[in-house]
Amino acid sequence: MVNPIAQWVDFGHFGIRSLTIIGMGIHWGILQYVLGLPFAAFIAQLIYLKKKDKHYLKIARTLIKATAIVFAVGAATGTLVEFGLIVVWPRVLTAVGQWLYFSMYSEVFAFIMEVLIIYLLYWAWNKIGDVPRTILTFFAFIGPWYSGAMILAVNAYMQIPTGLLPDYNATSGQWLYSLGYPKILLDVPKQYVSLLNITTLQSLGMTIKDPTTNGVLVYMPSKIINRLTYEALNGYTVNQSILKAVLKTSYQHNPAILSTPVLAIVNGIMTATVRHWGYMTILFESPDYASTFLHSIGAGLVVSGFTMMAGYGLRYIKAKDPDYKKYLEKGFKFSTIFSLILIAYEGFIAGDQQARVIFRYQPEKFAAVEGTLKGFNSVSKMLHLEKMEAYLAYLNPKAHLPQYSQIPRLWGQLGPYGVGVNNYRPPLLVDWTYFAMVISGFAIGIFAIIVTLYIIARKTDLLTKGGHKVWIYLTIPAVILAHFASFMGWATTEIGRLPWVVYGVMTINTAASINMPPLWVDVVGNIFFFLIAGGVMYMAYRFLWKPSKIERVEV
């Protein structure tokens, strides 16, 4: 009997993984508001410009104030995550810096834009006119979206490296490991091609695509790339490497070649590959990029929408001042419709697209999500969703679900040349996380529909009376569910990729620092993260909720 949680923990490095999960989780929890609140503020300002209704200006002002508070803490946790990645996963950052740096460059400017615009709006709200303020608010959400677009480009590459050929044929239901899949397109420079025994490499699954001006484009099996990455980042020379076995006989005793660091060769190949795709564009050509970006922004908007709904709703049922109550009613209606539109978008468009891409290119993750293993009671089986899931994933009624039980335990390993990973099957925990996300999303979607019906029927005031109030109180669990759905979606994406940090390229063993922090550092670090999360919630209460009791409409 499989224990999905134990299976997840067993991949090792759990101390630093927990630091990363909790650190990034809290950062993500906070910054979703930075993605969503200024966008909502922009819409509110557009409505204000059209209707000249001061209540909408007040809504926008409140949302920008909230953005300024959460942005400060979000930037702090972002710095923490950045530095944390450097010290606990330095090899990932090294690889990103060496070959995939461009989006990080660009993100710096996004960050500068965010800081300047958000604080300019906050402090200069009354110093600028309506139109300039609306334009600034536009940039206040473009900044975080631009920032997200750049960071998510790296994450998309980690999910699906550009040039990946997947290892599953859905029509035949066959895994393609025996043919060397998954494979990744690499540009091997001429000076290396002339050293290598191509026949041996082809017997290992390498296929030649096209010659280029400076080398050859090949589809290289990921198990070879995995091993080479490990060797490169652990100081191997060619003499100690698997490369020695694929050298032409005439070079097998050449001391200059044998003493060459594998890192130099990997760098040469990766640099040529990056140049082939374009150093500015390689990340954006990952098949996962567009869907990851749209889905992540959507998650931020949904979480922000439901939180606004709760904030306005809970104040609405208690407010006394008629004008202030009117303002709160408008805020509540605005955020309810905002939430409904976005949860529908997130579930039926962005989420659907994201799942389809991931399941096509990471079939192991799909197999784990569906729990296609005999003896494992997956949610999909319990709800009899297998056929529908297969159809939705491949848009083919004859498609087969990938079978988890048929995944070889060491599919990512090149024969006896391991990288310290003894299981390449992703944890079945993602079966739970995936369906937790779907069910939570549906629940808050239905909730948003019900509340919207009150608004359409012009019965919003009913929500302040008697048993109808329950719908307002339910906004609190709705916020929690919105966050929960977002976290579960993220967990599915990240946990389902294990043991890979970069799918098909680098495992967690290769990526981790050689000097692990002691357990107490992991514990203190995690407590610190939770304190920050608690602190930001308290500040939101203290600086947004409490002042709202004064019931003042002017901005």
Add this chain to the structure above:
Amino acid sequence: MVLSSLFWLSFNFGIHIVLVNIVLGLSIIVPLLKYIGSKKKDKDMLDLSRKLMRWIAITYAIGGVFGTAFTVFLFSYYPLFIFSAGDLTVNIFGIAIFFIILNFFSITAYWYGWDHWSERTHNIIGILLAGSAIMIPFGFRGIFAFLNEPTGLEFANGHPYINEVLAYSNPTFWPLFFKTIDGALITAMLAAIAGFGVAYLRNKENRIYFQKSLQYFLFPSFIGLLIMIPLGFWYLESLANIPYKFNSIMEGLGWTIGNADPVLNMSWLFVLSLIFTTIQILSILFILYKGTKGELVTKGTATSSLLAGIFAAGTVEAMEQLNAFSQFPRFIAALGSQQISRLPAPWNKVLLTGLNLESYNHLAAALYAQIFTSIMMGIMIVVLIVFIYIIFFKHKK
């Protein structure tokens, strides 16, 4: 194209380091002023501390983004340095990270919580603000000291690691740390005086703030400058173990140790920083002299304050750039290629590239990336100027 890597690192670090010095100094000064102001029921002192708190929030935000930019440029141009540094400095870096976050959080809580918290809670957050600000350089200067001399670098099972206790016994750490705290206090106080001096020159209604800032900060900043002299010599003396760096700073003045022959002669920058310090001292003495004549608040003293503030920032800039460039092209000043090649394999090979500023990532220096970076940075600097104008100079509608 090695110049592009050095330019961007130096540019971002240069802006970042001046601003964080101001933040560090103000993070100590503001809670202190607020506390004393509350105890004495001194409204002017409270007003001044609140105004300065706003400066912290703005300066921190701008300094923070340029710090992030520096990190991004560092790991893009020198990924192998990050590879080594990340593996080695996990705990020392951890100290800096922990206190950066605590400081960020205290700034937010202290700023937004002004008039919201109880007096006691606000003061406790103020202590947290000052304490965390002091501890950030405790972590970072630990790394800087390591970059002078790798005290505490040990190998076990073929892997390098840092013995943190030994690392903090690095002879260059303590003078560097105390210099940082003293320098930050001086820069923050002189920047504050300069800021209120400009406000007074623009509008005479700000006279009281300028006057108070002179009363509170002028003499302490003068004392700080005097203290900086022995601290500076202490740091220079601690560099005697690192002839490569020492000679780069001092050879132009005819003082060298051993036979180390640095690539760059940076003595001119050392002399420049001394000139800047002298200008600060003279400006302060001029204001003190005018004060004794009963002319503390005049156009002349305001201009002199502005000079002192500008040159305080210039001194920080010159000293920090001197500290960085005097070890070029070495990331660790005491480790040249000969010393690195004696380290255990394979680390000697990894570090030979990773610790050399001339071994930069060519992809990161690609032409279009440079054009993009230059254009975007230009736009951001313009936006930054507009930001500062609107926040500090534009009146409410």
